[in-house]
Amino acid sequence: MTLEVLWEKLADITTKSGMKCGRSDQCNADCCRPSVSGSEPGVTPPEIELINGFLAKQRGFRFYEAGEDSCKFLDKNGKCRIYAVRPIDCRVHFCIDDSLASRPNHKAANLVEDYHSRHDVEFMETELIDSFKFSGEH
Ligand code: SF4
Ligand code: SF4
Numbered sequence: 001m002t003l004e005v006l007w008e009k010l011a012d013i014t015t016k017s018g019m020k021c022g023r024s025d026q027c028n029a030d031c032c033r034p035s036v037s038g039s040e041p042g043v044t045p046p047e048i049e050l051i052n053g054f055l056a057k058q059r060g061f062r063f064y065e066a067g068e069d070s071c072k073f074l075d076k077n078g079k080c081r082i083y084a085v086r087p088i089d090c091r092v093h094f095c096i097d098d099s100l101a102s103r104p105n106h107k108a109a110n111l112v113e114d115y116h117s118r119h120d121v122e123f124m125e126t127e128l129i130d131s132f133k134f135s136g137e138h
Contacts, residue, residue: 036069
């Protein structure tokens with residue numbers, strides 16, 4: 001299954017199950033700020049490749065626009081600057097109303113787990129935020 005097909009499946013599942021941000025009026029994209037959420041999205045080499053391809057077409061892309069404590073792709077308005085190619089972990093996280101915990105959905109979780117099990121996700125998990133140098137980054 002290609003990443004694009006997986007994205008479509010995950011979008012279908014989350015839409016049909018009505019998953020959406022439960023505390024959207026209480027947060028400032030907190031899930032993209034490890035210092036607030038206490039976690040980082042996992043990312044795999046094929047996802048990195050797609051992100052790099054996306055970045056290679058951008059002009060004047062700015063990393064860490066939202067501050068050093070955020071994901072390097074978060075802009076100052078709380079929007080993901082690589083939204084079209086964001087990792088699958090970022091596609092399935094929707095907070096419960098009063099918590100940063102994600103709404104459970106076993107179908108989405110199984111698909112993510114299956115994909116991660118076939119890739120080197122552990123290596124990239126800590127690299128997304130801090131040390132991996134993406135295309136155009138210094
Ligand atoms: S998933 Fe949660 S932390 Fe992220 S934007 Fe939605 S409500 Fe905010
Ligand atoms: S890649 Fe985008 S959605 Fe994922 S943590 Fe970073 S800013 Fe948030």
